[in-house]
Amino acid sequence: MMVEGFKMNLIYFDLYQSTRLEKFVTAYGEFLKANGEQPVTWKRASSMDEVLQQADVISLHPILDKTTYHLVNKERLALMKKEAILINCSRGPVIDEVALVEHLKHNPMFRVGLDVFEDEPYMKPGLGDMKNAIVVPHIASASKWTREGMATLAALNVLIKGYPVWSDPNRVEPFLNENARPPAAAPSIVNAKALGLPVSKL
Ligand SMILES: NC(=O)c1ccc[n+]([C@@H]2O[C@H](COP(=O)([O-])OP(=O)(O)OC[C@H]3O[C@@H](n4cnc5c(N)ncnc54)[C@H](O)[C@@H]3O)[C@@H](O)[C@H]2O)c1
Numbered sequence: 001m002m003v004e005g006f007k008m009n010l011i012y013f014d015l016y017q018s019t020r021l022e023k024f025v026t027a028y029g030e031f032l033k034a035n036g037e038q039p040v041t042w043k044r045a046s047s048m049d050e051v052l053q054q055a056d057v058i059s060l061h062p063i064l065d066k067t068t069y070h071l072v073n074k075e076r077l078a079l080m081k082k083e084a085i086l087i088n089c090s091r092g093p094v095i096d097e098v099a100l101v102e103h104l105k106h107n108p109m110f111r112v113g114l115d116v117f118e119d120e121p122y123m124k125p126g127l128g129d130m131k132n133a134i135v136v137p138h139i140a141s142a143s144k145w146t147r148e149g150m151a152t153l154a155a156l157n158v159l160i161k162g163y164p165v166w167s168d169p170n171r172v173e174p175f176l177n178e179n180a181r182p183p184a185a186a187p188s189i190v191n192a193k194a195l196g197l198p199v200s201k202l
Pocket of ligand 1: 115137140
């Protein structure tokens with residue numbers, strides 16, 4: 001997380017308040033202060049535009065739906081600092097990639113890091129030639145622990161051999177309750193160990 005690695009202050013926008021994130025940054029700030037360092041701060045912005053105007057590094061993590069399609073478009077790119085860094089590990093169509101290529105051409109100090117693409121696996125013309133774009137092939141979740149855990153639990157969901165499975169994909173709230181243990185059911189690798197499921201030993 002960039003807040004921790006680079007000791008960055010956080011400004012975020014989400015439709016919902018992220019108390020977990022806020023608590024984390026508060027605690028990290030207190031830790032830094034206790035060690036005689038400048039504490040990091042957090043702020044929940046009232047709009048996405050506020051974040052775009054103020055942040056030096058913008059990392060996109062929304063779902064892709066009608067409200068987030070081309071969330072970052074020509075107008076929004078123009079709001080950002082000329083030397084900002086934009087990172088997208090969510091879904092390609094969250095950024096208007098044609099507008100992005102134009103923006104990169106006209107703003108050489110603006111940089112982008114992309115894990116996902118609008119027409120994946122293809123890139124819009126010109127993107128691959130831009131010196132201020134770093135692109136990787138959709139590998140954001142590619143740690144051995146994650147992929148091994150995903151594969152194991154996907155297999156368990158198909159070949160049920162007495163393992164408990166959460167059968168209502170539209171009801172995920174019980175997994176998100178910070179004050180209670182997650183339900184005794186897959187699909188989460190978060191609680192797989194507690195359920196005695198054979199996940200990675202890493
Ligand atoms: N690159 C990869 O390998 C990889 C791996 C996993 C997930 N993803 C993608 O990352 C994204 C985030 O995944 P997640 O599991 O954290 O999803 P999530 O559902 O937990 O979080 C998405 C967040 O987006 C917010 N949001 C939704 N619409 C919004 C809007 N219009 N404006 C602002 N915020 C909005 C939601 O409130 C939520 O907090 C998804 O697009 C997912 O597909 C990519």
